[in-house]
Amino acid sequence: xxxxxxxxxxxxxxxxxxxxxxxxxxxxxxxxxxxxxxxxxxxxxxxxxxxxxxxxxxxxxxxxxxxxxxxxxxxxxxxxxxxxxxxxxxxxxxxxxxxxxxxxxxxxx
Amino acid sequence: xxxxxxxxxxxxxxxxxxxxxxxxxxxxxxxxxxxxxxxxxxxxxxxxxxxxxxxxxxxxxxxxxxxxxxxxxxxxxxxxxxxxxxxxxxxxxxxxxxxxxxxxxxxxx
DNA sequence: CGTATAGATCGATATCTGTCAATGTACGAG
DNA sequence: CTCGTACATTGACAGATATCGATCTATACG
Numbered sequence: 001x002x003x004x005x006x007x008x009x010x011x012x013x014x015x016x017x018x019x020x021x022x023x024x025x026x027x028x029x030x031x032x033x034x035x036x037x038x039x040x041x042x043x044x045x046x047x048x049x050x051x052x053x054x055x056x057x058x059x060x061x062x063x064x065x066x067x068x069x070x071x072x073x074x075x076x077x078x079x080x081x082x083x084x085x086x087x088x089x090x091x092x093x094x095x096x097x098x099x100x101x102x103x104x105x106x107x108x109x
Numbered sequence: 110x111x112x113x114x115x116x117x118x119x120x121x122x123x124x125x126x127x128x129x130x131x132x133x134x135x136x137x138x139x140x141x142x143x144x145x146x147x148x149x150x151x152x153x154x155x156x157x158x159x160x161x162x163x164x165x166x167x168x169x170x171x172x173x174x175x176x177x178x179x180x181x182x183x184x185x186x187x188x189x190x191x192x193x194x195x196x197x198x199x200x201x202x203x204x205x206x207x208x209x210x211x212x213x214x215x216x217x218x
Numbered sequence: 219c220g221t222a223t224a225g226a227t228c229g230a231t232a233t234c235t236g237t238c239a240a241t242g243t244a245c246g247a248g
Numbered sequence: 249c250t251c252g253t254a255c256a257t258t259g260a261c262a263g264a265t266a267t268c269g270a271t272c273t274a275t276a277c278g
Contacts, residue, residue, distance in 0.1 A: 036141035
């Protein structure tokens, strides 16, 4: 058996460092699951391309129905990747860059 | 409408740069889907903790049946995250660090 | 007030996915 | 060649998920 190579890291457990605990793996899998959908990835990139964007401007470029868009924004927001603010009748969405950076770090960044 | 902020990048389309095409989003979603499972994340971290590891050594720490482990290694290999080599009766797995780095880049690295 | 609009939620449906028992395949030991 | 082991594949099943039409909620405007 080859020798074990393992690095200790206090913050932000990474996949390529110490073996993940079940809880850490479940948390990371939840965020990655939110990202693992082509519609949500395009949605995220559309939001990131602007400072802010409202839900009503997502249906057309994504070619999805209003309930479907609402579903995807909800999933991304639950994962902490999108932050929403309701102003008047409109829901405005922003990307949380720190959250995305945390995912990269967990992937061995 | 706030102004558009957009950066051009030749290589490795990133979620936070130009809006992803449907094809780019589908590709990225496929790899992220491979990562979006707690068992596969722990499997990956187990492989990464060693230079190499054989399938038979994964069942116990993952507490999954042999067919299930085989299924997960296949998914990770199909995503390019794991590279397998059969030597004798054993299947040896390694992590492809470049592939993982590509995912980080696609996530705005 | 009533009406129109943005969005969330519900219900139904089709598809995908994780899991394991059973079975198949390939390889080494004797 | 025969037997046991390591792994892959198949089939079945339960649970999750993406999607949309219909409906509900909240807000703005007369």
